[in-house]
Amino acid sequence: MRIGIVCYPTFGGSGVLATELGKALAQKGHMVHFITYQQPVRLNGFLPNIFYHEVQVPTYPLFDYPPYETALASTMVDVIKNNNLDLLHVHYAIPHASAAYMAKQILKKEGKHIPVVTTLHGTDITLVGRDKTYAPVVTFSINESDAITAVSHNLREETFKHFDITKEISVIMNFVDVSRFSRKPIDAFKKVIAPNKERILLHASNFRKIKRVQDVVKIFANVNKQIPSKLLFVGDGPERSTAEDLARELGVCDEIRFVGKQEQMEDILVIADLFLLTSEYESFGLAALEAMAAGVPVVSTNAGGLSEINVPGQTGYMSNVGDVEDMSRNAIAILKDDEVLQAFKDRAAAHAKQYDIHTIVPQYEELYEKFL
Numbered sequence: 001m002r003i004g005i006v007c008y009p010t011f012g013g014s015g016v017l018a019t020e021l022g023k024a025l026a027q028k029g030h031m032v033h034f035i036t037y038q039q040p041v042r043l044n045g046f047l048p049n050i051f052y053h054e055v056q057v058p059t060y061p062l063f064d065y066p067p068y069e070t071a072l073a074s075t076m077v078d079v080i081k082n083n084n085l086d087l088l089h090v091h092y093a094i095p096h097a098s099a100a101y102m103a104k105q106i107l108k109k110e111g112k113h114i115p116v117v118t119t120l121h122g123t124d125i126t127l128v129g130r131d132k133t134y135a136p137v138v139t140f141s142i143n144e145s146d147a148i149t150a151v152s153h154n155l156r157e158e159t160f161k162h163f164d165i166t167k168e169i170s171v172i173m174n175f176v177d178v179s180r181f182s183r184k185p186i187d188a189f190k191k192v193i194a195p196n197k198e199r200i201l202l203h204a205s206n207f208r209k210i211k212r213v214q215d216v217v218k219i220f221a222n223v224n225k226q227i228p229s230k231l232l233f234v235g236d237g238p239e240r241s242t243a244e245d246l247a248r249e250l251g252v253c254d255e256i257r258f259v260g261k262q263e264q265m266e267d268i269l270v271i272a273d274l275f276l277l278t279s280e281y282e283s284f285g286l287a288a289l290e291a292m293a294a295g296v297p298v299v300s301t302n303a304g305g306l307s308e309i310n311v312p313g314q315t316g317y318m319s320n321v322g323d324v325e326d327m328s329r330n331a332i333a334i335l336k337d338d339e340v341l342q343a344f345k346d347r348a349a350a351h352a353k354q355y356d357i358h359t360i361v362p363q364y365e366e367l368y369e370k371f372l
């Protein structure tokens with residue numbers, strides 16, 4: 001198949017998932033064309049049947065807001081026509097689904113039919129998409145897609161709850177390449193982070209308000225009182241300085257490292273003992289699944305789709321949003337004993353296998369085949 005993939009090229013979960021999907025499809029022999037405004041961060045290395053088309057957005061003195069959506073739709077038309085694409089798969093509804101609708105209508109006039117699959121990821125539905133400045137266009141363009149998928153059952157329900165959707169939404173859960181994440185820890189790296197064999201806790205996100213990173217710091221401060229430990233913060237975003245300030249206030253700054261945005265998550269996750277995810281909402285929590293695949297148990301909130309992947313007492317624990325004390329108790333329960341910790345690690349790694357790339361990617365291929 002010749003497939004066009006449209007996504008955000010950044011470290012966000014939707015971009016990561018879309019890029020990993022494209023790479024997996026290319027490895028299976030499909031021709032995959034990425035259409036984005038920048039090279040996606042996980043699109044590193046060379047694969048013969050992957051193509052990248054950059055969306056150029058020319059500026060003009062009249063434009064306070066250069067019309068990205070128009071540039072995207074025009075690029076879609078160009079790429080679809082010149083590469084004779086069979087299907088367009090857009091990730092994150094805003095503005096990808098409406099740009100795809102526009103491209104589809106233009107191509108229809110020229111006698112070319114292009115099926116559009118829209119995958120809903122999370123905040124496109126639960127936060128940004130619901131805003132009345134976007135909602136009518138989001139609703140319309142989702143309904144105009146030939147197929148709609150959501151990354152969890154929770155997100156499917158949220159979509160029906162908040163939008164007037166007239167079509168079926170299939171759930172295709174997010175996936176992880178288990179073989180890539182099940183690595184041996186690099187000892188030298190572990191020694192730098194935890195020279196006295198402290199436990200390593202880790203949080204990775206885009207540090208947006210919804211992630212509640214201040215809860216991560218509070219949990220760590222509680223854990224650190226009882227168990228010698230270190231905290232790694234991976235990623236960056238608007239709430240980073242809040243986290244840093246709080247760490248200083250709680251006297252744990254020296255035990256915390258902010259390592260910034262990282263591409264090789266597999267090398268970092270594998271040295272961790274516990275992943276903390278304190279979000280107010282997660283449609284799925286791909287970062288938590290990647291942690292589990294690396295054999296790292298997860299202490300998280302029970303928001304959104306997290307309860308679909310984190311199994312209490314098995315792969316980690318879940319608490320209500322903001323219940324820092326409960327999450328601290330759970331973290332300590334997992335970390336305090338070597339044997340207990342190892343059992344959680346083993347179960348987390350085993351659990352992640354059901355979301356392996358080789359199980360989930362065929363579900364997308366099956367969906368695509370319906371339109372060919």
Ligand code: GMT
Nearest residue numbers: 012013014121122123282283284285286
């Ligand atoms: O808000 C983010 O964390 C980024 C966002 C995205 O779309 O880039 O992530 C969403 O999609 C991920 C991949 O499907 C999910 O794993 C995340 O749970 C989801 N984030 C939220 O729902 C907040």
